[in-house]
Amino acid sequence: MSEQDETAxxxxxxxxxxxxxxVEIDDDILRRLEHPQRTHKFTMPFERxxxxxxxxxxxxxxxxxxxxxxxxxxxxxxxxxxxxxxGLGMWMTFKCAVADVPFGGAKGxxxxxxxxxxxxxxxxxxRRLTKSLRRYIGTNFxxxxxxxxxxxxxxxxxxxxxxxxxxxxVRGIVTGKSPDVGGVRGREEAxxxxxxxxxxxxxxxxxxxxxxxxxxxxGYGSVGANAARHLDDAGADIxxxxxxxGAVVDxxxxxxxxxxxxxxxxxxxxxxxAPTITNDELLKLDVDVLIPAAIGGVITSExxxxxxxxxxxxxxxxxxxxxxxxxxxxxxxxxVPDILANAGGVTASYFEWLRGRNRRKWPKxxxxxxxxxxxxxxxxxxxxxxxSLDGASWRDACYVVALKRLAKAYSERGMWP
Ligand code: NAD
Numbered sequence: 001m002s003e004q005d006e007t008a009x010x011x012x013x014x015x016x017x018x019x020x021x022x023v024e025i026d027d028d029i030l031r032r033l034e035h036p037q038r039t040h041k042f043t044m045p046f047e048r049x050x051x052x053x054x055x056x057x058x059x060x061x062x063x064x065x066x067x068x069x070x071x072x073x074x075x076x077x078x079x080x081x082x083x084x085x086x087g088l089g090m091w092m093t094f095k096c097a098v099a100d101v102p103f104g105g106a107k108g109x110x111x112x113x114x115x116x117x118x119x120x121x122x123x124x125x126x127r128r129l130t131k132s133l134r135r136y137i138g139t140n141f142x143x144x145x146x147x148x149x150x151x152x153x154x155x156x157x158x159x160x161x162x163x164x165x166x167x168x169x170v171r172g173i174v175t176g177k178s179p180d181v182g183g184v185r186g187r188e189e190a191x192x193x194x195x196x197x198x199x200x201x202x203x204x205x206x207x208x209x210x211x212x213x214x215x216x217x218x219g220y221g222s223v224g225a226n227a228a229r230h231l232d233d234a235g236a237d238i239x240x241x242x243x244x245x246g247a248v249v250d251x252x253x254x255x256x257x258x259x260x261x262x263x264x265x266x267x268x269x270x271x272x273x274a275p276t277i278t279n280d281e282l283l284k285l286d287v288d289v290l291i292p293a294a295i296g297g298v299i300t301s302e303x304x305x306x307x308x309x310x311x312x313x314x315x316x317x318x319x320x321x322x323x324x325x326x327x328x329x330x331x332x333x334x335x336v337p338d339i340l341a342n343a344g345g346v347t348a349s350y351f352e353w354l355r356g357r358n359r360r361k362w363p364k365x366x367x368x369x370x371x372x373x374x375x376x377x378x379x380x381x382x383x384x385x386x387x388s389l390d391g392a393s394w395r396d397a398c399y400v401v402a403l404k405r406l407a408k409a410y411s412e413r414g415m416w417p
Contacts, residue, residue, distance in 0.1 A: 008087020014322045019399030022389050029410045036086050038062040042132045060108035063089035066409040071103035073147025080109035097402035099343040101350040114149035126154050130161035139172035146176040156181050172356030175349035186367035187348040192226020194344020197375045199313040202336050211235035214287040218242050219294025220269050223315045225261030232256040240282045247282040248274040292319035299324045314338040329393050337395040347374045
């Protein structure tokens, strides 16, 4: 298999197998975790605004629920495949275990280009998807959330459609909704802020003063822009940011609030008045911290030798291929993996899910305080494991933390073969 052909599920499985070398774990549990528990594939008719009907493919892959209900995003993207959902679902299982939130892992999506959808089409597609999915999700079974191409509005439509079928308002069926219908303030910023918190802890760990730090951020969406702004607020210079059109660079530091995020205005980054470079050039900048926060598979064996950052903090899911991961590890580049770094999203989702169950309000300050507490706690758990393992990468250490928690849950509940 060539590196380009490595699917998300193959990458996730390889990471799991690498980490399993460092921990004594029952082989049956390991084999259980290598396979998703359930895979749902749907085809759905979907009416366009002009009255024509498309048939689109949708997936929901439920990887593992030993620690709690399945949890994970739904994406609208032309690249959605069953293998991608399976890999992303597996990463969710490990992310929830590292973050120690009581959820398992799932992921789903519709293979469609969200940029071609009018608002009315987005709503129709979402309601049709919810109809197809409703027997396979539930507040105590599988709780979707937004991901690429979906947002708070998508989740509010899902919640509404599900509630119509149930004849009652079921707030806990999704997270990432608008705060007006049961979401929590700060959920949108949480994944990016979590990335910044973990980046700061990694910098401290390696003896950096954040005020002297330079950073480059690929992707200026929900994760990238919020991470860049939070790290900027902490004192770092954000010297380059990008979106799908390209990157802007200023070695004295960019004004992260002046540059519009994807949510505020898609494709606005290169409109900012500063020299432009390509996304690949951004990845190779000589900065202290590199945060890939756009798409998967951007750091490959083609460019891993030229990554000049000391620390890579993975904001996106799966931005580093397996071959690149090995090269970076051999070169001594620290890679803080996605399953730890971007767990702020699912952590805030957990607060929202609790709100859906007990109806208590979660003011934004409380969300931010608890988020920092949880992210810092996860970091400490991983540091302890990293220090006890000889020669392991941060990714291995994260997987070992997660594997131990998953194995304990399996041995407590039993596998029921
Ligand atoms: P988003 O849609 O808000 O933003 C994505 C950004 O990446 C945009 O600026 C877009 O222009 C840019 N981009 C797209 N293709 C690109 C390319 N080829 N090169 C460079 N930039 C490109 O998405 P998001 O929610 O910020 O998600 C980004 C990543 O973070 C994804 O991998 C997602 O799975 C992951 N993630 C998201 C969340 C969340 O809750 N939003 C949580 C955890 C992980």
